[in-house]
Amino acid sequence: MQSVGDPRDKLGTVKRKSWLKWLVIGVLSVIGLALVVAAYQLLSFSRALSKVYDIETPDIVATTDSTVIARGRHLAQSIGGCLGCHGPGLAGGLVDDLGPIGVIRAPNLTTGRGGVGGTYTDGQLARAIRYGIRTDGRTLLFMPTPEHNWWPDTDLLAIVSFVRSQPPVDTTIEPAVVRPLGKLLSQFGVVELRSAAMIDHTASREEIPNPEPTARYGAFLARGCVGCHGEGLSGGRIPGAPSSLPIPANLTPDETGLGDWSKEEFVAVLNTGVRPDGRRLAAFMPFVSTRAMNDVEKTALWAYLRTLPPRAFGNR
Ligand code: HEC
Numbered sequence: 001m002q003s004v005g006d007p008r009d010k011l012g013t014v015k016r017k018s019w020l021k022w023l024v025i026g027v028l029s030v031i032g033l034a035l036v037v038a039a040y041q042l043l044s045f046s047r048a049l050s051k052v053y054d055i056e057t058p059d060i061v062a063t064t065d066s067t068v069i070a071r072g073r074h075l076a077q078s079i080g081g082c083l084g085c086h087g088p089g090l091a092g093g094l095v096d097d098l099g100p101i102g103v104i105r106a107p108n109l110t111t112g113r114g115g116v117g118g119t120y121t122d123g124q125l126a127r128a129i130r131y132g133i134r135t136d137g138r139t140l141l142f143m144p145t146p147e148h149n150w151w152p153d154t155d156l157l158a159i160v161s162f163v164r165s166q167p168p169v170d171t172t173i174e175p176a177v178v179r180p181l182g183k184l185l186s187q188f189g190v191v192e193l194r195s196a197a198m199i200d201h202t203a204s205r206e207e208i209p210n211p212e213p214t215a216r217y218g219a220f221l222a223r224g225c226v227g228c229h230g231e232g233l234s235g236g237r238i239p240g241a242p243s244s245l246p247i248p249a250n251l252t253p254d255e256t257g258l259g260d261w262s263k264e265e266f267v268a269v270l271n272t273g274v275r276p277d278g279r280r281l282a283a284f285m286p287f288v289s290t291r292a293m294n295d296v297e298k299t300a301l302w303a304y305l306r307t308l309p310p311r312a313f314g315n316r
C-alpha cells in the first residue's frame with residue numbers, strides 16, 4: 001500500500017530541520033562572538049595607543065664633536081640599523097609592507113619640511129630612541145626599542161649628535177599603519193608592535209661592558225638579532241609573519257644551525273650576505289647593517305653565539 005506522507009518520514013524531516021536550525025544558530029553565535037571579541041580587541045589596541053608613558057627625558061644635549069658624531073654614524077649604520085630603516089640621510093621612507101599586518105614607514109628625522117627633527121628637543125630624541133615614545137609620551141610603532149634600550153649614555157649622546165648632524169631634507173612621509181591583523185596579533189601577544197611596550201620600564205638599568213670582543217658584549221649586540229632569529233636564536237618563522245617573509249636561520253651551535261661553521265664563514269655572511277654554500281641570503285636579513293659592524297662587534301657576536309646551548313631549528 002502506498003502511504004501518503006508517512007508520519008515517520010515527516011517526523012524525521014522535522015527532526016532533521018530542527019537539528020539544522022540549531023547548527024546554523026550555533027555557527028552564527030560562534031561567528032558573532034568572535035566578531036565581538038575581535039571588535040573589542042581592535043578597540044583596546046587603539047586605546048592603548050593613547051596611553052601616555054611618564055618617562056623622564058634623558059639629560060642629553062647634542063654635540064658637534066666629530067669623534068662623537070663618527071661614533072653615532074657607526075651606530076646608525078651598523079648595530080642601530082637606523083639608516084636601514086630611516087634611509088641614508090635619515091629622510092625616511094617605506095621599510096616594508098606587511099600586508100594585513102600593516103605598513104612600516106620610517107619618518108623623516110631631519111629638520112627639513114615634512115621632517116620631525118624640528119619638533120623634538122635633543123632630550124626627547126634620546127627618549128624616543130631609548131624608550132620608543134613620541135614627544136607627547138605616546139608609543140611609537142614598529143621601532144625596535146629593545147635593540148637600542150641598553151645603549152650606554154655615551155652611545156645615546158653619539159646617536160642624537162649624529163641625527164642632528166644630518167642636513168635638512170624636504171620630504172613628507174605618510175605615517176606607519178597597523179592593520180586589523182597586526183592589531184589582533186599585538187593584542188593576543190603574538191608580536192608586540194608598540195615600541196614602548198616592547199621593554200620593561202620598571203627594570204633598573206644594566207651595567208654595559210665596554211665594546212670588547214667578548215661574549216659578554218656580544219650578548220648585548222645579539223639583542224639586534226632576536227627580533228627575527230628568536231629569543232633562543234634558533235630561527236624559524238616569525239610568529240604572525242606573512243608566508244612571503246623569508247624564514248630566519250638557526251644561529252645556535254646545533255647541526256641545524258652554525259654547528260660546523262668557522263668564525264671566518266660567519267663573518268663572510270655578515271659582510272656579503274652569501275653563505276658558505278654559495279646561496280645568497282634574502283636582503284630581509286639586514287647584512288647592510290651587519291656589514292658595517294667593526295671587527296670587535298663581529299668577533300663579540302661570534303663569541304656569544306658559541307656560548308649558546310644548541311637548539312634544533314625553529315624552536316625560536
Ligand atoms: C626596523 C626599522 C627601524 C629602525 C631600525 C629604526 N627605526 Fe626609528 N622609526 C621607525 C618607524 C617605523 C618609526 C615611526 C613610528 C610611528 O610612526 O609610530 C620610527 C620613528 C622614529 C622616531 C620618532 C619620529 C616621530 O615621528 O616622532 C625617531 C626619533 C627615530 N625613529 C629614530 C631612530 C634612530 C636614531 C634609530 C637607530 C638607533 C632608529 N630610529 C631605528 C623604524 C625604525
Ligand code: HEC
Nearest residue numbers: 224225228246247248249269275280281282284285286301
Ligand atoms: C630583520 C630580520 C633579521 C635580523 C634583525 C637579523 N637576521 Fe639574520 N637572517 C634573517 C633571515 C630571514 C635569514 C635567512 C635568509 C635566507 O635564508 O635567505 C637570516 C640568516 C642569517 C645568517 C645565515 C645563517 C645560515 O645558516 O644561512 C646569519 C649568520 C645571520 N642571519 C646572522 C644574524 C645576526 C648575527 C644578526 C644580529 C646582529 C641577525 N642575523 C639579524 C633575518 C634577520
